[in-house]
Amino acid sequence: MDNIKSGDKILVLHVDSADLTDLQAELNSKSANTTTSLIGNIEGINEASFDGVIAYKVPEINDFQKVLSSLKPGGFLILTQSSSDSSQTELNLQIGGFVRVAASNAGEYKQFVCFKPTYTAGSSAEVELLKEVLVWKLSQNVDEDIIDADNLLDEEDLKKPAAESLRVCGTTGKRKACKDCSCGLAQELEAETTSAAPPPKSSCGSCYLGDAFRCASCPYLGMPAFKPGEKVKLILNE
């Protein structure tokens, strides 16, 4: 329903008017200018007059062309159908002239969102076919005149990156405490600004998990993970 903008002219096609209460409420909240019509009465609808069409819980649409023509160029169609009715729908929408067809599931229903193309039938645009064929003809081994590739580089390109930009902040040697720090480092870091006395040392609960979990003061840094309680010899570093 995000396709709907305030003031849009919306046509709601339906089978049973009882279904419409919720939909109507939503459309009103968006200040849409709504017209409702039973799906069977679609013949009388004016051409190119709606920003969007919502076909709500309709078992089938016989004439997609009519729906398409009722939309302004670029207008949308949101079609909700029960899944059992919708096997051919996507194909029919595409054949019918809609573009950017997207299907999704909405509970036991299938919802299709698609658009009327922005070009209108009968309009034309120049297609530069011939020119492209000439340009992209890859003649093998023809020594064509080529530009000097070095001229593609300017002053900026010759510059090297600044040394600081290559560094990750981690090299400043930030000290970091483990998540459930029990050795006091977290408190120490917090207290750093108020320069409180360092708390007493106690063993860190995360040592056995490996370097990824250890705090900066862990004596086991540099060694692999081990099982809790496993006796691990601490190798004294120089």
Add this chain to the structure above:
Amino acid sequence: MSGTFVNEKLTVLYGSQTGNAQDLAERIWRESKRFHFAGTGEEPDNMKQFWKFLLRRSLPADSLKKLNFAVLGLGDSSYVKYNFVAKRLNKRLGQLGAHQLIPIGLGDDQHDLGYDGASDPWIEALWINALNAFPLPQGVSPLDRNQPVVPRWNVTSKLCLEPKSVNKQQSLYYSTRTSKEFFVTIIDNVRVTTDDHFQDVRLIKLKTNGQEYNSGDVVVLRPRNLPSQVAEFQRILLENDVDIPPETIFNLSERSSDFPVPPHLQGPISFQQLCEEYFDLTSIPRRHTFSILAQLTDSEIEKEKCLEFTTAEGQDDLYNYCNRPRRNITEVLEDFRHATKNITKDILFELLQPIKPRDFSIASSCRYHRDEIHILVAVVKYKTKLTKERLGLCSNYLADLKSGDEVSVWLKKGSFKFPLNPEDPAIMVGPGTGVAPFRNFIFQRVNEGVASADNLILFFGCRSRCKDFYCKDEYESLQDEGMLHLICAFSRDQDDKIYVQHKIAENAKEVWRALATRRAHIFVAGNSKNMPQEVRSAFARVCVEEGGLDEEKAEAFLAQMEKTNQYQTETWS
């Protein structure tokens, strides 16, 4: 959920030499599915032809007006021509009327996060702008970000009852090798730095069948994981109840035509072969690896952490956990055991990267050193904050090779173009293992009988005359015979550091004479960082002091030399 809406067709073109671009192309393709783009990925057969076509002067300025595009380059800012290919392509497409969706992405290997540093934000921006150009209609929404990762190939397996049905000695790549591949045998593998020097550098001599190569050419080989690495990986799997006996035979089949099984993985292969030759057990996990681990793990706390590593905000932490300490996939699997225990055979091919072939500059001359290829290899071993030492995959593989061992290799043209005219001097600046291509060229000229101290000027830099001055005897004997002018910079033999750039300044007169009066070509090779820039500045100063040019003219002079390939650089990290 819409099953029928199909958005615009998105084509991902990639040119990939090491597999990095292909990896990113696959990621973009995967993510495009979230927005219902009909995606295809293609590696143009002939990038050169495609580019030459685009450069045609006759193409009208509106030829591509119906095209929307975005370019992501994967480069290295330590190179002079940083991302030039991508920059040129981006410009040219715009010139031909194509519509640029987002500014060019400049992936930089020098970034702390590697290519991900630039490609992550670029890909985010791509989707935002692609959706602006091609909005999803009503009722159609993008799929959730954390799409379940579907293994690209189906894997069936059986325990091999007859060990002989898979030739253990045969490489996984053997039956699909191209005609340019050939076997070489190790003649010897000698350490050329002293034992008390911090770095182990090898001169490895390979016996060929007389295959020809030129100066500047490169030999390519596929390293294997060390036996200890394979054992460690298999141990971690087993410890977490993932029991895949090494003799298990894998059979891979295609799940979708977008991801065909590559030729070398199409036959029956053993798990042991995959662990030795295919899976890179030392690769550093990236963002995507953690999406997979998040999916695999049944521990809430692990899942939370893994998902954190996949977010933009979590990149700092990812860097600290993986990239900075160079933590590899095997180690991460050990840390995230509740994910590891749920690994299935097909998921292995998503978690692990294939080992990439590696290039080495050939340090010998095929005429002088008949039937031989020599390479200079610095063995990569260093410490990070991880307790276990870091080992470079390829250099350590090569370090373990012994006389008589066989390796499959192929040749490739290097980027250096050496002067054909023996009258043209070559000024070669090659500290450390950078000297490799120069040893090649020097001995080529020696073999041709045209080598002289006038046309071969070598600036060699190392730490100490008595520790890492490799090939010293060879150079000194050539120098004695007037066939080479050797100038050395020993950085640590005295209090102040002396580097090759200082020696260039010291020999300014000779350098200028070669540049101004004889068509000298300058070559700079070696480990990147600051060296290439420092060396270039030194040459610029020579032009100013000896040539009397002002700074601007000196810069233009060097730039012109670079343009005409008279000043060439080949550096690696």
